[in-house]
Amino acid sequence: xxxxxxxxxxxxxxxxGDCPIRHRAVCSYCDAHELAELDAIKLYRDFDAGxxxxxxxxxxxxxxxxxxxxxxxxKTLEDGRRQMVGLLFASDFIGRPLRPIAPYDVIAVxxxxxxxxxxxxxxxxxxxxxxxxxxxxEMTLDELDSAREWMMLLGRKTAQEKVASFLVILARRNxxxxxxxxxxxxxxxxxxxxxxxxxxxxLTIETVSRQMTALRKGGAINLIEKRMVExxxxxxxxxxxxxxxxxxxxxxxxxxx
Amino acid sequence: xxxxxxxxxxxxxxxxGDCPIRHRAVCSYCDAHELAELDAIKLYRDFDAGxxxxxxxxxxxxxxxxxxxxxxxxKTLEDGRRQMVGLLFASDFIGRPLRPIAPYDVIAVxxxxxxxxxxxxxxxxxxxxxxxxxxxxEMTLDELDSAREWMMLLGRKTAQEKVASFLVILARRNxxxxxxxxxxxxxxxxxxxxxxxxxxxxLTIETVSRQMTALRKGGAINLIEKRMVExxxxxxxxxxxxxxxxxxxxxxxxxxx
DNA sequence: CGCCTGTTTGATCTACCTCAACTGCTGTGG
DNA sequence: CCACAGCAGTTGAGGTAGATCAAACAGGCG
Numbered sequence: 001x002x003x004x005x006x007x008x009x010x011x012x013x014x015x016x017g018d019c020p021i022r023h024r025a026v027c028s029y030c031d032a033h034e035l036a037e038l039d040a041i042k043l044y045r046d047f048d049a050g051x052x053x054x055x056x057x058x059x060x061x062x063x064x065x066x067x068x069x070x071x072x073x074x075k076t077l078e079d080g081r082r083q084m085v086g087l088l089f090a091s092d093f094i095g096r097p098l099r100p101i102a103p104y105d106v107i108a109v110x111x112x113x114x115x116x117x118x119x120x121x122x123x124x125x126x127x128x129x130x131x132x133x134x135x136x137x138e139m140t141l142d143e144l145d146s147a148r149e150w151m152m153l154l155g156r157k158t159a160q161e162k163v164a165s166f167l168v169i170l171a172r173r174n175x176x177x178x179x180x181x182x183x184x185x186x187x188x189x190x191x192x193x194x195x196x197x198x199x200x201x202x203l204t205i206e207t208v209s210r211q212m213t214a215l216r217k218g219g220a221i222n223l224i225e226k227r228m229v230e231x232x233x234x235x236x237x238x239x240x241x242x243x244x245x246x247x248x249x250x251x252x253x254x255x256x257x
Numbered sequence: 258x259x260x261x262x263x264x265x266x267x268x269x270x271x272x273x274g275d276c277p278i279r280h281r282a283v284c285s286y287c288d289a290h291e292l293a294e295l296d297a298i299k300l301y302r303d304f305d306a307g308x309x310x311x312x313x314x315x316x317x318x319x320x321x322x323x324x325x326x327x328x329x330x331x332k333t334l335e336d337g338r339r340q341m342v343g344l345l346f347a348s349d350f351i352g353r354p355l356r357p358i359a360p361y362d363v364i365a366v367x368x369x370x371x372x373x374x375x376x377x378x379x380x381x382x383x384x385x386x387x388x389x390x391x392x393x394x395e396m397t398l399d400e401l402d403s404a405r406e407w408m409m410l411l412g413r414k415t416a417q418e419k420v421a422s423f424l425v426i427l428a429r430r431n432x433x434x435x436x437x438x439x440x441x442x443x444x445x446x447x448x449x450x451x452x453x454x455x456x457x458x459x460l461t462i463e464t465v466s467r468q469m470t471a472l473r474k475g476g477a478i479n480l481i482e483k484r485m486v487e488x489x490x491x492x493x494x495x496x497x498x499x500x501x502x503x504x505x506x507x508x509x510x511x512x513x514x
Numbered sequence: 515c516g517c518c519t520g521t522t523t524g525a526t527c528t529a530c531c532t533c534a535a536c537t538g539c540t541g542t543g544g
Numbered sequence: 545c546c547a548c549a550g551c552a553g554t555t556g557a558g559g560t561a562g563a564t565c566a567a568a569c570a571g572g573c574g
Contacts, residue, residue: 075409077499083412085405096398103402130387137390140397141353145360147404148342152332154411155340155459159562194521202412207562209522226521226570242334416530451553461531466554483538483553520570527564537554544547 015039019115024091025065026139029131037129041121047108053094054106062116063095069112070191074105074199084200086143087192089173093139097123109192154202161242162201163211167221168241171231186231187224215240272296276372281348282322283396286388294382300373304365310351311363319373320352326369327448331362331456341457343400344449346430350396354380366449411459418499419458420468424478425498428488443488444481472497 016039073086126132174188198205215221220237222230273296311317330343383389431445455462472478477494479487
């Protein structure tokens with residue numbers, strides 16, 4: 001559990017200007033001067049897949065952005081039941097300024113590189129320059145919308161709809177990142193295990209597996225590998241996801257205005 | 258449905274200084290000067306119980322704080338399944354700056370008085386004075402935590418645990434507002450119908466009713482009236498709610514630093 | 515090769531849903 | 545003042561989606 005004891009520090013000290021998440025992360029509204037201030041205090045750190053980044057209830061002395069990789073937020077009940085409450089990707093921000101105690105586990109799902117700041121230093125800069133604060137507010141509002149969409153999924157959707165919805169989200173994100181339209185034939189990998197999927201969707205691992213097979217047999221998807229999906233029939237998949245015309249949501253990836 | 262056409266405008270133009278939510282709302286960090294600016298553009302509006310304040314997918318031209326009353330946020334699937342995704346009380350903020358399209362219905366559960374601002378005016382002031390923005394960020398982060406706690410409830414808790422959890426939240430909030438400790442004997446009213454409870458908890462109305470009876474028969478609560486609950490045995494109730502020692506959460510009402 | 519982890523598939527069980535009836539209030543109108 | 549309609553809530557009987565328990569399979573790795 002405490003692999004965290006030996007954090008890797010490979011300080012591949014990259015200039016912020018070249019950063020792959022420069023235009024989407026919390027720093028995206030910063031001007032050159034502000035960026036320089038952040039640059040001076042930032043710190044890269046790598047985590048292995050499966051490694052715990054922060055434990056539920058812990059005091060966190062750092063916060064920062066995901067540069068590469070996928071991170072999951074988990075809550076656990078005493079008897080071990082677990083629910084994923086966030087799934088974060090490159091450019092997403094981890095840690096809550098002014099709220100030092102983590103209300104959930106933070107776990108690297110794939111190998112992850114973080115761009116970290118010390119809490120107090122970051123908070124100081126944030127109070128000085130509103131660009132950071134503004135962007136963080138935007139990102140938090142988007143997270144909140146996404147959490148609410150997820151609540152609808154957890155509370156009211158069937159197992160089939162949950163799994164289909166999850167695949168649509170992943171497909172959207174992948175099409176987005178590849179700057180390609182979301183169409184039949186799109187192939188992407190599911191970055192998490194079936195077990196994590198079940199924790200995301202409020203199901204058991206068996207039910208997730210059965211629904212994946214059902215979607216495959218129903219012609220909505222092809223399973224190229226267990227973790228590699230091809231969208232065979234997007235319309236069907238969206239239909240099965242329960243939010244057909246999807247007026248509001250899911251696309252948290254909305255461009256930052 | 259469109260009772261909204263005839264909004265009451267009773268402009269009981271109250272000074273911000275006397276406002277009951279002055280020290281908790283989005284404006285709580287504002288100094289006298291900033292407050293005066295807000296005062297100049299604010300507008301009170303009252304809504305009846307059951308009235309729709311904003312519809313899902315609508316463009317909202319106003320945002321603001323709840324002065325009195327209870328407000329619910331709902332999402333609806335095409336086939337009519339509904340999930341409550343937020344339950345807001347006095348001093349909570351409604352509306353998302355920079356995000357004009359509402360991703361959910363906003364409905365007055367009790368009679369509600371709102372303190373409203375025009376979106377563009379509010380955003381302008383917000384960009385000028387960071388006090389507003391800072392407080393809004395804090396409140397949004399707290400909402401997000403609360404949404405995540407709720408996800409845990411929806412995804413993993415049993416019907417019994419859901420209902421017990423809901424009662425504990427209400428009890429906490431009531432004890433808080435009354436500035437009294439949370440103990441056996443506390444009496445409070447449930448501000449929503451059984452139907453709304455079921456939409457909050459991702460259950461049916463019948464299951465909610467059955468679990469209320471079970472909690473009563475189990476000696477955890479007394480039902481003074483259908484909507485009025487006495488905490489008979491707080492320890493049992495918390496035990497049944499599933500998060501016994503509750504390390505992290507539920508207490509979104511944390512004092513603003 | 516055999517072990518381990520992740521995944522699939524099958525058989526059964528149960529918590530919660532669905533459908534239906536009934537109770538108690540409150541308001542309305544003859 | 546009573547009849548009764550309408551709504552919120554409760555209770556019961558039976559059905560089902562998804563959980564649980566169990567077994568088998570596939571791929572990677574020492």
